[in-house]
Amino acid sequence: MRFPHSSRRGALALAITAAVLVAVVLLNIGASALFGGRLLFWDLTNESMYRLNDETVNLMKQTVAEAKELYKDGEQEEKVTILFCADPDLLVQNEQMRYIYYTARALAKKFSSFIDLKTVDVWSNPSSVDRYRINSYSSIYQTDVIVASGSESRILGMDSFYTYSDTNSETPWAYNGEKTFVKTIRAITRVEAPVCCVVTNHGGALAEEGSHTALLNTVKGAGFQIQMLNLATEEIPEECRMILIFDPQTDFSSGNYLSGEAGELGKLDVYLRKANSLLLFADPQTPTLTNLETFLEEWGIRFSRYQNPEDELETLGNYRVVSPMDSIDGNAGRAVLAEYEIAGMGASITKKMRAQGSSPAIVFPNAAPLELSPTYSLEISLKSENNTARYEYGRYAKNNEVRSIYKIFSSTGADRLTYAEVVGTNGEVLPGVTDARGDYALATITFREDSLKEIDRVTGQSKRITNNSMLCVFGSTDFADDALLCSSAYGNNDLLLEIMNGMSREALSVGFDSEPLHKTNMGSDFYTASGNRTAAIVLALIPATVALGLGIFVLVRRRRAR
Numbered sequence: 065m066r067f068p069h070s071s072r073r074g075a076l077a078l079a080i081t082a083a084v085l086v087a088v089v090l091l092n093i094g095a096s097a098l099f100g101g102r103l104l105f106w107d108l109t110n111e112s113m114y115r116l117n118d119e120t121v122n123l124m125k126q127t128v129a130e131a132k133e134l135y136k137d138g139e140q141e142e143k144v145t146i147l148f149c150a151d152p153d154l155l156v157q158n159e160q161m162r163y164i165y166y167t168a169r170a171l172a173k174k175f176s177s178f179i180d181l182k183t184v185d186v187w188s189n190p191s192s193v194d195r196y197r198i199n200s201y202s203s204i205y206q207t208d209v210i211v212a213s214g215s216e217s218r219i220l221g222m223d224s225f226y227t228y229s230d231t232n233s234e235t236p237w238a239y240n241g242e243k244t245f246v247k248t249i250r251a252i253t254r255v256e257a258p259v260c261c262v263v264t265n266h267g268g269a270l271a272e273e274g275s276h277t278a279l280l281n282t283v284k285g286a287g288f289q290i291q292m293l294n295l296a297t298e299e300i301p302e303e304c305r306m307i308l309i310f311d312p313q314t315d316f317s318s319g320n321y322l323s324g325e326a327g328e329l330g331k332l333d334v335y336l337r338k339a340n341s342l343l344l345f346a347d348p349q350t351p352t353l354t355n356l357e358t359f360l361e362e363w364g365i366r367f368s369r370y371q372n373p374e375d376e377l378e379t380l381g382n383y384r385v386v387s388p389m390d391s392i393d394g395n396a397g398r399a400v401l402a403e404y405e406i407a408g409m410g411a412s413i414t415k416k417m418r419a420q421g422s423s424p425a426i427v428f429p430n431a432a433p434l435e436l437s438p439t440y441s442l443e444i445s446l447k448s449e450n451n452t453a454r455y456e457y458g459r460y461a462k463n464n465e466v467r468s469i470y471k472i473f474s475s476t477g478a479d480r481l482t483y484a485e486v487v488g489t490n491g492e493v494l495p496g497v498t499d500a501r502g503d504y505a506l507a508t509i510t511f512r513e514d515s516l517k518e519i520d521r522v523t524g525q526s527k528r529i530t531n532n533s534m535l536c537v538f539g540s541t542d543f544a545d546d547a548l549l550c551s552s553a554y555g556n557n558d559l560l561l562e563i564m565n566g567m568s569r570e571a572l573s574v575g576f577d578s579e580p581l582h583k584t585n586m587g588s589d590f591y592t593a594s595g596n597r598t599a600a601i602v603l604a605l606i607p608a609t610v611a612l613g614l615g616i617f618v619l620v621r622r623r624r625a626r
Contacts, residue, residue: 116170120242124171127246128178131253142214144179144249146172149186149193150206160236164209164225167241179249203424203558205416211245216252218287220244221416224565239579251287258305260288260564263295267313269541276310278549282557283308286564295328300335306567307335309344311541315353329359339514341534341567347541348384348432348487361437363510363535364458364469368433370486370497381494383484385431385504385539390476392427399429399542400482402473402506407455408445410470410509413562417555424555426473429542433475433484433504440469469510472536472563478502509536509563534567 146168148155155165172181184192186204196210196217204210207222225244226236250256260283262270269275283290288306296317300307317327336342344360346367357367372378388397404423405411417423436442440458458469475482482502486494512533542548549557 116167116174117242120171120246121174123246124175124249127250127253127255128175130255131178134254142253143177144211144213144253146179146181146245147193147196147210147212148181148183149204149208149210150183151185152183154206155183158207160222160226161207163239164222164241167245168209171245203555211248211252213249213252216254218248218252219285219561220248221565223416248287257289258287259291259301259303260306260308261291261293261300261304262308262310263312264292265294265296266309266316268309268311270308270310276544276546278546278557279310279544279560282549282560283564286561288564295331300331304335304340306341306343306564307332309342310544311345311347311350312353312356313351316356316359318355329355332359336512336533336535337514339533341536343536343538343563343567345538345541345544346432347430347539348382349430349491350382350432351489352379360535360537361439363512364437364440364460364467365508365510365535365537366435366437367539368435368484368499368504370494370499381486381488381497383433383499384487384493385428385433385475385482385506386485387475387480387482389480390482393429398431399427400431400475400506402426402428403476404473405455405471408457408470409468409511410457410472411455413472413509413566414559416562417558424558425553426556426559427543427548427554428473428475428506428538428540429545429548431475431504431506431540431543434506434508434537434539436469436505440467443468466513467510468513469508471505472507472509474506475502475504506540507536507538509534536563536567 148161148165148168150158150161152165155161168181172179186193186206186208190204193204193210196212196219197204204219205221209220209222209225211218211220225239225241227238227240228236251258262280264271270279280290291301291304293300293304293307316329316332318329332342350367352369360366368383369379370381370383372380384398385400386397387400388395390401391397391399392401393399404414404418404426406418411418414423436458437460440460443457443459445455445457457471460467478500480502482504484499484501484504486497488494512535514533538544543556544560548554549560551557
């Protein structure tokens with residue numbers, strides 16, 4: 065049977081059309097794989113987010129060379145792994161994660177012999193990241209990025225790659241992903257890692273070998289190298305970024321920056337004027353330490369103590385928070401379930417934990433309430449995440465010193481039957497003596513505003529940068545008990561990680577300026593700046609113009625052929 069000539073031409077046209085459609089689909093798939101996989105795309109953003117700055121490339125070359133030097137003695141050199149905790153399609157769809165992901169891909173492409181890039185979905189395969197957890201109960205989210213080399217690893221939250229206009233803002237105004245990656249890579253390759261000094265010459269549990277291993281593991285997991293320090297006989301190392309004082313039992317020798325005295329507190333004073341951090345744990349059994357407590361009052365913190373009504377200079381005991389309706393030990397009420405602050409700098413510490421939907425419970429057993437120093441003025445702010453919550457903080461601004469203290473966690477108010485009992489010097493509760501104010505501060509953080517002059521590693525030029533010294537106080541030593549830090553039911557370990565990550569001063573402040581985001585928000589606005597709009601329009605019109613020209617050419621030829 066012979067088909068009409070017109071039918072054969074129709075079948076041929078259909079076949080050609082189908083072939084063209086298949087070719088277009090394959091071309092799109094191939095182009096997407098090629099351009100996306102090899103980063104062969106044009107970045108139309110003003111800030112060139114998808115490219116590596118010269119400072120990044122130069123310092124990464126220096127890091128690779130320094131890392132190789134560390135392995136000269138026959139050790140096997142470990143590559144750096146950058147592991148994202150979600151599938152690539154989810155990373156690209158999320159506007160903030162996309163910038164981080166493409167920066168990591170650019171680093172892996174530029175330094176392919178030194179960096180491996182991997183992705184895994186922690187929701188469907190949570191055990192795939194078990195080796196990177198501080199303990200088996202540490203939380204790792206899809207928005208986390210793990211940077212690892214050998215036995216060293218760091219877990220970075222999405223917020224650590226951005227700068228925000230204020231503590232409660234959900235929208236970043238600048239991107240600092242390259243600096244974050246380089247700083248972390250230098251730390252895990254042991255090229256440049258911050259040191260945490262643990263003070264051991266004032267008693268306390270950490271002075272005993274093998275004690276509080278979970279706490280020390282959390283310090284290591286936050287990226288610090290641990291070094292024991294006798295503050296009376298040793299100088300604070302230059303590379304020290306955080307000092308940990310845990311459950312002090314004896315007082316510190318006096319001294320301060322202005323007097324030039326070289327006592328222990330004088331050393332701490334000088335240290336905290338260099339944008340460093342101090343973390344202190346105390347409890348109701350902590351004895352009166354006159355010198356140390358005077359030093360802490362300069363940072364806005366005072367321990368609540370019960371004074372003799374007939375002699376205000378005599379302390380009869382320390383207050384301990386009791387909250388029977390909000391505790392994990394029933395009617396005893398001495399293991400308090402703390403309240404998150406939702407506004408202010410104290411709330412910024414827990415922002416990541418609160419953003420996950422259900423904030424993990426935080427427990428403060430045997431907690432001493434903290435008070436605001438009388439030298440600080442009480443400030444009240446109505447600005448918060450929802451623009452309605454009221455929060456208070458303390459502020460000191462005199463003699464060219466500006467310091468502000470914020471609550472991180474507190475007990476519930478008096479309406480929940482929260483009160484404070486008095487623990488005597490012999491450890492027994494004084495009957496009939498309580499304080500019923502409620503809403504006690506259980507953990508606080510103080511910021512000292514300052515600026516430093518540092519040398520740019522790349523250009524060699526000096527530059528003044530802003531850095532805050534920080535002092536964080538916990539009113540409970542049992543907060544850091546091994547059982548709580550290794551518990552899946554409570555978020556104590558996650559909180560410590562967030563605080564320590566926030567208190568670790570960046571060693572790469574200079575030469576890595578954050579890149580402002582167009583109109584301070586993410587999304588299509590990046591592509592609508594005047595110069596980028598023109599480029600986008602031109603690129604969009606080129607295919608249409610070519611297609612229109614071919615159509616006109618074919619139409620003219622066909623008419624002439626008739």
